[in-house]
Amino acid sequence: MTRIPDAVAVASLDTHRLIVAVPNEGPAEVSCNLPRPVAASVLRQLADGLDSPAGRCETALATGRPCPVHDAPTSPSRALLDAGAEAAPGAARGMAKAQRPASLDALLSYVAATMTHEQQATEEPPALTVDDVRDALAFNAGDRDQVLATLRDVLLDTTATRTPEQALAAARILLEAHARQIAALVEAHHRATRSRWGLTRSTRGLLTGYEGARKIVTAYAAGLADEQALAEGAANEQVEP
Incomplete structure (x- = not known):
């Protein structure tokens, strides 16, 4: 009992x-x-x-x-x-x-x-992850300069630890978004110039330059995205048993 x-x-x-x-x-x-x-x-x-x-x-x-x-x-x-x-x-x-x-x-x-x-x-503080950076970009989508606002938030977040690899991943994501912003600005200026002046002998070279610049910047953004995808794939392979 x-x-x-x-x-x-x-x-x-x-x-x-x-x-x-x-x-x-x-x-x-x-x-x-x-x-x-x-x-x-x-x-x-x-x-x-x-x-x-x-x-x-x-x-x-x-x-x-x-x-x-x-x-x-x-x-x-x-x-x-x-x-x-x-x-x-x-x-x-x-x-x-x-x-x-x-x-x-x-x-x-x-x-x-x-x-x-x-x-x-x-x-132990949390680590800065790629999801954190992408969530910050999405949160600042309505800001006048989305990438600038996100960079500010990431730099101000001193509570999150970051390894060199995590910092490099954040840089790739932010620079890719910034490059696509620039490409969109060049494309908008290209359309505005063509709409205003049309395609003439005097504007052909200018419009061609705009198009070439847009392609270069877009290719740079795509390269950053490919590098980040490869890095995340390698990291996932190391985690999986």
Whole structure:
């Protein structure tokens, strides 16, 4: 028959700064609203206290009894403040002198690994992807200069990390769009000139030059698009098993 506890304590981060729950089965659960170095120091001080109630100062080690100065009872909130002020030295002294129980070391190792993993997951910024650049282009489609507005947004987005390959991909996409903008401007000027002056001996060379410039710029844009397609294809092949 399952034992029914005499009392159940309910704790939350509204009333507590650090909560560690160790069930009979399964991993420990950690909730914390302290800075991580402070929380780690609190756990280490708890481990030191469980390992040796007599304390770690010279007086306690010499007499074998709790030191009236260093081992005097303190309030939990005061202990947390002291832990924040003496996190590094206290941890170093405790780890150098203490031989903790193996089960306690396992718990502390698990808590430290969990907090480190959560911190890395929280702090790791997202990478700049080609989809981000293309989405920004689509978002700025109604802007007076779509590519210029998108370049501004990409340069201002300092939260996203970018490797040289990702930066090169963003440059290809933006330059391709810019080249197609220029080609469209040349084509519009070609049509306007022909509509206004017609195809005559004096305008034939000018119109031919416009058409040649449009083809050159369009070919440049197509080349950038082909290079980017090849780069994305190679990247996808490396990801696939």
